[in-house]
Structures are given as C-alpha cells and as structure tokens.
Amino acid sequence: MRILTFLLLWLPLAVAADPLASWNDGEAKQAIIEFVATVTEPDSPDFVPKAERVAVFDNDGTLWVEQPFYTQLAFVLERLRELTDDHPDWRKEQPFKAALEGDKAALGEAGMEGLMQLLMATHAGLSSSEFADIAADWIATARHSRFERPYTELVYQPMLELLAYLREHGFKTYIVSGGGIAFMRPWTERVYGIPPEQVVGSQIALDYKLVDGEPTLVRKPEIAFIDDKAGKPVGIQRHIGRRPILAFGNSDGDYQMLEWTSAGPGRRLGLILHHDDAEREYAYDRDSHAGRLDKALDDAETQGWTVVSMERDWANVFPAAPQD
Amino acid sequence: MRILTFLLLWLPLAVAADPLASWNDGEAKQAIIEFVATVTEPDSPDFVPKAERVAVFDNDGTLWVEQPFYTQLAFVLERLRELTDDHPDWRKEQPFKAALEGDKAALGEAGMEGLMQLLMATHAGLSSSEFADIAADWIATARHSRFERPYTELVYQPMLELLAYLREHGFKTYIVSGGGIAFMRPWTERVYGIPPEQVVGSQIALDYKLVDGEPTLVRKPEIAFIDDKAGKPVGIQRHIGRRPILAFGNSDGDYQMLEWTSAGPGRRLGLILHHDDAEREYAYDRDSHAGRLDKALDDAETQGWTVVSMERDWANVFPAAPQD
Secondary structure, X not given: OHHHHXXXXXXXXXXXXXXXXXXXXXXXXXXXXXXXXXXXXXXXXXXXXXXXOEEEEOOEOOOEOXXXXXXXXXXXXXXXXXXXXXXXXXXXXXXXXXXXXXXXXXXHHHHHHHHHHHHHHHHOOOEHHHHHHHHHHHHHHOEOOOOOOEHHHOEOHHHHHHHHHHHHOOXXXXXXXXXXXXXXXXXXXXXHOOOHHHEEEEEEXXXXXXXXXXXXXXXXXXXXXXXXXXXXXXXXXXXXXXXXXXXXXXXXXXXXXXXHHHOOOOOOEEEEEEOEOXXXXXXXXXXXXXXXXXXXXXXXXXHXXXXXXXXHHEOOOOOOOOOO | OHHHHHHHHHHHXXXXXXXXXXXXXXXXXXXXXXXXXXXXXXXXXXXXXXXXXXXXXXXXXXXXXXOOOOHHHHHHHHHHHHHHHHOHHHHOOXXXXXXXXXXXXXXXXXXXXXXXXXXXXXXXXXXXXXXXHHHHXXXXXXXXXXXXXEHHHOEOHHHHHHHHHHHXXXXXXXXXXEEEHHHHHHHHHHHHOOOHHHEEEEEEEEEEXXXXXXXXXXXXXXXXXXXXXXXXXXXXXXXXXXXXXXXXXXXXHXXXXXXXXXXXXXXXXXXXXXXXXXXXXXXXXXXXXOOOOOHHHHHHHXXXXXXXXXXXXXXXXXXXXXXX
C-alpha cells in the first residue's frame, strides 16, 4: 500500500515529458531554460523573488496568428457589415471604406489607430458586458480563412508551453497587446491561462452610469489608451507597476516593451518571434502591413534580444486539432 | 513520533486566535463572517470560485487615516514648499496658495482634482522610479501631527485583519483609491500585503522615452485618470476586468464603487466605515472636506450596505506601536 502510494506520487514526475517539447533544441530554447534557471535558483547572484518575476507577451503574431490580418479586424468587419445599412457614409470614408472593401493595404496603413476607429464606430453605446458577450460569441464560432479552425486554436503550441513553464517557475504572465483589452479578456484565461486582470491592451473610454436604473459601464466612442509602441511600457507601468524581466514580441510595435524590459538591472530576457515559415504558418517581416518587423530585427543583436525562428526553433506550430 | 507530528500539525489551528480579533461582536463582524462563509462553501448556492473573489477597498479613510487632511496632501505640501522659490506665482494662484497657507477649507473645496493639480505641479518631469524613491523616502520619515506616528502605522488594525482574512479565504484584495497610484505602490505591499499590480488609483500621464540614452517613463503634467466617484467602477473595469463581490469604502467618493459591486448577480457585500470616534481617531461625516459621507450614509439601508461604526465595532483602531 505504502509503496503503491509512493509510486503513484512520483510517477508523474518520473515520466514527465519535456515541458517545452514543441521547442527544438537550439539557441532559443537554451536561452529560455538558462534564463529561468538563473533567476529562480535561490543561490544565484541573479535570483529574482517570485513577486518580481513578471513576463510580458504581445498577443497578435506572438501568441496567435495575425495574418492575413489581425483577428480583431475580422471581428470588426463582421460587426461593420451588420451595421452598414444604418451608416451609408461608411462606404465613402476611410478606414470604413477599406474595411468594407477588404482593402488590406489601406487597412494596414490605417494601423492600430485605424483599427481602434473601426472598433469605436462599431461598438460605441454597448455596455461592457454586452460587448464581452458579443466578443465571446464571435470567437466561439468564427473560423480562419486558410486554416479553417477557430482562432483560439490558432495559438502557438510552443508559446502555450512557454507560458505554462514560466508559471510553474513562479512567473506571473501578462499579455501586453495593441489589441482591445475587452476583446481579449473573455477568452484569454481559457486559452492561455491568463486571467482578465493580467491582460493589458488598448482601451476605449468607459462611462459609468445608471441605464434604466441599472449600474452600467457604457463603452464610449473615444480612445482612452493605445497600448502599442511607446504605449506598451506605459501600459505596463499603469497596470503592473513593476518592470518585467522577460518580454516576448514579434514586431516593431514591441520594440519599446523589449527595450524597457531589457534595460532594467539584473538578468533580463528579450525574445522576438520571426515569422519565417510560409509552409506551416506565414513568412513576413519588413514589408508586412500587420506585424511589421524591421528595426527590432536590425537591432536584436545589439540589444541582446533572442530571435526565435518559427521554422528552425519550433517542432510544432499549432496545437493538435481536438478529436471529435 | 506519529502522534507528535499529528499534534504539531494541528496545534496552530487548535490555538488559532480569532482572525478578526479587533472586531467587536456585532452586526458588522457577523455580516463579514457570514458572507465569506456563504461564498466560499462549495455546497452553497452562493458559492463563488476563487478567481471571482474580488474585494476592493478604498484607501484614504478606509484603510488609513485621512484627517486632518489626506496623507498625500501632506506629502505634496512638503514638495511644494521645497519648490516654491522657483515658482513665485504659486503664492497667488489656487490651489497652490491654499496649500502653502494651509487653508484647509479652500483645499477641501479643490477636492481630489485640486490635489491632482498640486501633484502634477510638484512632480512633473520626474521619472517614475525617481518619484517612487521620493514617495518611499517621505513615507518612511513623515509623522502625523496628532498621533506622532508614521502614516503607515496609522492604518486600521481591523482592516489589516480583514484583508488577511479575505486572502486566507481565497479573495484577491485590491485598493481602489482616489489617491495617486504611484504614491501608494511603493509601500502597499509591505503595509497591507497588497502588491503594486493590485493597486488602482488616480494617475498622471506617462511618456516613454530615452533620457540620456536610458529608457525612462517620464511623469507628465497632465491628468490621465481620476479614480474617484464614477471613475472607481471604470478603474475597476480597466485594471481588473471583473466585477467585485465585496467593496469597502467610507465616503460619497465610494458610492459608485459600492453601487456597482452590490448590483451584480449573486451575493455581494458592501461596507461603509463611519468615523464616529473622536476619542480614538476622528468623528466626521456630512460636513467634512476630506471623506465627506452624506448620500452613501442616507442610502446605506436601501442599498443593503453595512455601516461599520468605528466606535462600536472596532476593539482596536491602530496597530500597537512597535517596541524599540
């Protein structure tokens, strides 16, 4: 009986698979393992107490697919089409015209700010909880055009493993995304294990008031915060109030987040995912409308950032499709 | 050996003191204990999963003393006096004039927004880390005029016990204060056990840029957010993204936070601290410049909020002074 208990207790450890099984052996995997060991080993000169083990992750293109365009844009487009009959002017004005016509280049030019404009126009007047329901419903049914899978299955398996690995080592994992905070929060806990209070993102303004006597948070047609580029360190400071020791991004929009993280004292780890795998996912960098990676790629070596090659460093890209 | 182990394991429980020892038996203490039991008992129809056990606390006048004026104002006044020689115009303009002359009535009129103006004027241009150092240094040495103790010892012992009690029952405790987030964060973890990422407060705008080549968050002379009144539910949504199930305040500035919390589905607990103890602390409500409690007191019964009487419900007010 005792021996059985003993065996049962230890069995999971004895047969434990590599927690980063989807990462091929190589510099990137080695850098992650070595960094985590160094900051978590109590006798290490670079030891970091648990409370300070803050790891920040971009979302679009870092944790899930951002091509052929941002997932949130697909969501906005569907809302736009539903609402166009009430707004005939949208057929002439940018960025609405580009969105309705599927003009990716013009949409790319409009950037994250254009995306926020579309978001505002299609979502003003809704309450926070109405919006959360609409976003949750959409994400549960929408499918990616190329992979024909729900977007929440087009998250990167190696990143899911990395998030879990960091949390097992006492890290607190955060999303710091240019995407809308209210669009992400309904599903990040289920998909990434990241709860709503650890999601930092762009925000439209909220108004608290009684609607038909009911306390309500109403979403206003006004941008409150854009969590992109230099906004990322600001968003980190506002929400977390601690400087991260690990940052993972994939585009120039993550440059300042990586820079702010890396320039802190003690050991730091900055990582950039390079999409160089057209076969399994996409290959893009300097000329892409979504997730342009140019200056950060040039400066990676000088800044000490590890460039992760999707093709070389990842054994798997997406999780296996669920069995029916 | 086994019996000894058994005894050692259970001893702490057997002799455990009342975790709310500084609360006198009465309706308030009973309401807290009953609420926590109800939402944490797995078989209860009102059971709330751990992740949703969000408890929010006002700071000034709820967790620590706010009379004869907000502690942060004492901090601002000292900074103002230090900087006045460089700003002769402050002797004529409000709210600077009132602050320098110690005109409490005029300062009270200026309210939280006036406080933010003073804060901006005295702290613009500093980096986030410089400001954190200055705030930490000040709080370590400043003394309250009446009690002649550091402000961080003028926190309420019953509230420290309540925070710990809630955390022991799986709650996540947050500060949601009209005070400046950057003023609170350097000491809330040590004093309340509330880490920086669980502090919601008023904020001035931040600018991320390189200063002498060093990545820096610079505090701008511009209010980014006022976390007071209707701003409190907004701040809660921004930072936490979940609706609290328990809210504790002491003034009309907490009305909307209490209202938003209480109106949610399922069991909720709203509490208001009534300062009615001039002997041990202060007695004030409807006519006070700081922490005015008027409408919330009138509506407490209708809204189902528990009014905590400092005089009646608290056996102790402050923690015992540390022994030298």
